[in-house]
Amino acid sequence: MKALSGPAALAVPEIERESDEVRLLARNPIGEQRVAEDIGRCWLDDFDLEPLLQPMHARGHRQAAGRKRHVAGRRQRGWRRHRELDEAQLLHGGEYSGAVFALTFDDGPGPSTAELLDVLRDFGVRATFFLLGRNVEEAPWCGDPRRARSIVERAGREGHVLGNHTYSHLRPDRWRELAADLRRGEAVLRSLRPSPIPFRLPYGIQRVEHGFPLGTIGEQMDPRVAVIASMGIAHQHWTSDFDDWTLGASDGPALAAKMTAHVEQCAAAGIDAVIDLHDSGTGSSFGYERPGTVAGVRLFLKEAQGRGWNSFTVP
Numbered sequence: 001m002k003a004l005s006g007p008a009a010l011a012v013p014e015i016e017r018e019s020d021e022v023r024l025l026a027r028n029p030i031g032e033q034r035v036a037e038d039i040g041r042c043w044l045d046d047f048d049l050e051p052l053l054q055p056m057h058a059r060g061h062r063q064a065a066g067r068k069r070h071v072a073g074r075r076q077r078g079w080r081r082h083r084e085l086d087e088a089q090l091l092h093g094g095e096y097s098g099a100v101f102a103l104t105f106d107d108g109p110g111p112s113t114a115e116l117l118d119v120l121r122d123f124g125v126r127a128t129f130f131l132l133g134r135n136v137e138e139a140p141w142c143g144d145p146r147r148a149r150s151i152v153e154r155a156g157r158e159g160h161v162l163g164n165h166t167y168s169h170l171r172p173d174r175w176r177e178l179a180a181d182l183r184r185g186e187a188v189l190r191s192l193r194p195s196p197i198p199f200r201l202p203y204g205i206q207r208v209e210h211g212f213p214l215g216t217i218g219e220q221m222d223p224r225v226a227v228i229a230s231m232g233i234a235h236q237h238w239t240s241d242f243d244d245w246t247l248g249a250s251d252g253p254a255l256a257a258k259m260t261a262h263v264e265q266c267a268a269a270g271i272d273a274v275i276d277l278h279d280s281g282t283g284s285s286f287g288y289e290r291p292g293t294v295a296g297v298r299l300f301l302k303e304a305q306g307r308g309w310n311s312f313t314v315p
């Protein structure tokens with residue numbers, strides 16, 4: 001379930017990249033000299049850099065810099081952050097100092113969901129659950145749709161965000177069926193929470209060999225990106241997943257260590273970690289139980305608590 005990466009995914013329009021470079025260079029003494037040389041060996045103070053320093057990208061940063069995010073305390077819920085952060089700092093990293101993470105769980109509900117909710121409650125952390133409509137409505141993992149629904153209702157009551165992960169988790173190459181399956185999952189979610197309903201693509205964004213034949217969205221780009229664009233729906237991705245659906249309970253410490261290292265790496269890069277885990281599945285070869293995930297989350301949250309890390313909920 002790896003995210004799309006590589007040159008195709010990271011390509012930035014040439015003009016935007018150059019402008020950013022000028023902006024970054026102008027921020028330090030060596031860079032100032034280089035910029036000054038570039039513009040005719042005059043002092044920066046004598047030169048109005050504003051038009052130079054106002055590319056599309058930077059304009060967004062400037063607006064963001066003046067707009068502090070509201071950040072909630074641990075007991076507050078919803079779409080708000082848990083600390084006061086400046087978005088411009090987040091994007092450039094220089095003065096960013098806090099390790100901040102969000103937990104997200106896909107494919108639920110399942111037999112491990114209730115235990116996971118206990119762990120989250122014990123640590124006072126709220127997460128986002130991207131649910132499969134089938135695992136609520138038909139509940140093949142327990143044969144009791146009423147039980148499935150009551151677990152999801154409990155998650156909602158305890159302040160977790162409930163999102164849509166489609167009804168039946170179709171593969172990326174079945175993109176022609178995505179719109180209907182997405183709406184079907186959304187209908188289940190609508191009976192559980194008011195709109196808006198956040199959405200996450202099954203498998204995230206993938207490379208697909210025979211991509212989207214109807215337009216130009218990039219070579220091997222996941223054709224489902226075009227489908228959700230046509231529906232006006234955003235996909236909530238992650239900064240890392242951990243193949244946790246393959247793990248047993250004894251793998252908990254290794255999973256927690258990987259999660260901790262990832263949050264540290266993100267903080268070093270000046271971005272918040274969005275952790276992708278799984279509290280259930282589609283009943284494939286790994287079944288529906290996720291003991292490794294529950295154990296790993298418990299250990300990770302203990303570690304995060306000890307380090308004073310804060311959490312937030314996506315989106």
Ligand SMILES: [Zn+2]
Pocket residue numbers: 106107165169201202203
């Ligand atoms: Zn999934």
